Amino acid sequence: MATREPETGWHGEDSDVNHLRGRAFEATCLAATAFGLVSVLLLLLFVANDAFRPFSADAGWLATYAATVLVPLAALAVYYYRLDEPAGEVAYVTSGLPVVGLLLTGGFAVLFIELLSVLEWFALLISLVVAGGLIAAHGRLRPKAALERLAVVLLAPIVTVFGLPPTSFNRFVTDTAAALGLDFGLYYRVISLREAIMMLPFVPTDWVMLLLTLVLPVAGAAGWFVEQRRESRRDGLAVVGLTTAVAVVGVVAGPLLGIGTDVWLLVVTFAVLPLGVYVEGVLRRGEGVRGLAFPVAAVLGVVVGSVVTGALGFAGPDPWLDWGFLTSATSRTAADAGIYPAMVGSVMMIIVIVLTTFPVGVGAAIYLEEYAPSQGLMGKFVTLIEINIGNLAGVPSVVYGLLGLALFIRVLQWPQGSVIVAGLAVGLLILPIVIISAQEAIRSVPDSFRQASYGMGATRWQTIRQVVLPEALPGILTGTILALGRAIGETAPLLMIGAAASVRLAPNSFFDVASMMPRQIFSWSSELDPSFRHGVLAAGVITLLAVLLVMNATAIVIRNRYQRTG
């Protein structure tokens, strides 16, 4: 290459390259982003301020907690970020695990308080385990009988959980029993194992049943996990043994400290056990041990802060969103109002949605992606269906509310405003979203995996079951959880199907009339008392957002976890 004269100026300011339009475009995009983010952030800050009212506290109270909690934690965070990243990871997990564990504990506590007794839970679980055992035994005894196996898989859970409907044979059995003076009050049907357990004259106490059905299985799973990880049977057994010991000790000692035995068992299962296993692992590896300082500092800070503020007589804030708000029902006075029944209503609605929409949506997605023809007249028909699923995803939610009203309440005569109607109406609303996101996840499984599987002589079912679904599952779960996040905030369908404006009691069954969080927030917005509109409403909104945040965080954790290993 010949060297050119440097003063030709090809590289300088006077060249023909024009950056001006590009820079202006970049600046406009930045402004749009900043505008959107800042407005949402301001709105959130405004609502959070209303809900927590931090500035109703004494300046001394704020200063004390800033000094004991905020400053040390911020200092630790900076230290981890700059100098010790593994410790930062440990700090993150050890702070997050107890929160998740306590949330799960709360969920199960509400389940046992509102929905089913411990005995019902015990009977249900035992029945399901027996059904699983029957299926496994059949698989062992007759591995080749495919049709028979299908029947066993379908029938075993039904028989153990629900029993058999009235038939002439059952009539004969019941009549014979009645003639012998035995009356089960069951009238011509075979009772299920679940009902039989419920009728036992002698049942173990609640804590024994919880220990058997919740603590031991979870501890066993954790023990198995540890055994696999460390290849040490002793360590696995130690996990099971220690967990059981802590649980039993708590049952004996708990009442002395004022902790309910059931609550203690739940806390041990969901918070103490995972945290213990994780911390022990960190100590053993000796990597990032300093991260443990973070949760310790947080707890110490709160304790010291409360001692200091107590001693100096600083008054804390008077937030609308406090423990009382989360655990009590709505009331005529703003100070007593709470969101508990609406929260239980929302969670039960989500359960209905998960149980109905997830299987239907994923099933439809699998059919459309893996089985449906893509060529010819049928292929065109399938394309038409897919386009319309996309359209359905855009139909306004109030229309789905109307559909729910017409279908479930007018036609099926189910109780107006009940949990099941709300769940099905909102479930229909998110069904197209679930189908589309599941299709997306299934489509993203590389075709080469399917080719490899078919090339090995796998049937279509084996390919879907063993290759496509395991690969697509994280994507399907992520999409579904995000759709559930949309479902929990929907208000219009709840108004249309007549969900209660305010209820004093949480629903105890899926056919009870209930309120849900967005419906409750909506009715607070029209209260005359301004403290409802400003304070209670804000607290409700923050609660709803927190639930949403937890769900979305779960989706993100699932996605990241599987991306790393996949």
Add this chain to the structure above:
Amino acid sequence: MTENEMTSNESTEPTPSTETAASSPDPSGDPLIDQSIDVEGTDANAGETGKPVIESRDLNVFYGETQALQGIDLAIPEKQVTAMIGPSGCGKSTFLRCINRMNDLIDAARVEGDLYFEGKNVYDADVDPVALRRRIGMVFQHPNPFPKSIYDNVAYGLRIQDQTEDIDDKVETALKRAALWDEVKDQLDKSALDLSGGQQQRLCIARAIAVDPDVILMDEPASALDPIATSKIEDLIEELAEEFTVVIVTHNMQQAARISDKTAVFLTGGELVEFDDTDKIFENPDSQRVEDYITGKFG
């Protein structure tokens, strides 16, 4: 693995190997004399090269309106390496995928004509393509192990075919035959995706031979690999031909010359132009077009 010999011996009545497209009675003929006359009759080498296990008769394949294969007549001998070469889009991969009916998976593909595997037309209505593919394994162009552990990849075929007795031994044998055992024996639980490209392809070969098929189809198995990995795969293919019938599609003519016993040359338009012993094809092809292709004048 003695079952393999058993299954091949109990194969159906020997089918006459008369349908080779263009064969020469004497491979050592004078190269200067044009011998392009089609000679119908028994292949001169049929006696020593084994009876045909796969035989196509007037096989046509269409993708929608486009014809991808035109009246292919071909007989692939047992326990030998048969290579298929030709320029891109000449239909050699399509032919390979006809053998184990992988073209069924493409909605637009339509197959006319007959293709016999051990004397049975695989396009008969009573043939289950799943059963067919359990006898005919396949290795693809790009290594495509499942995102499972190395062990689970090799065990996949055994599990879906319910051959779960002695599964550990079968996995080990397959990995040894695929010359991969020494490299992975301590990390069978690791994800197959952590292996290098060449190791992944040998894993795919191990996965295909674990279920002890009769035939292994390979669709450009080394085209995505570096030269060292390629030479390992080539050595492996030659060893495999002692126990399996291997049909390999390749772009690489030197590779075909090195490893195959028989070579089929497909040229543009989906025609089978010449099929004969590899030495004959590369030293003294009957067809001028084949000679032009092999010497690099086109394609």
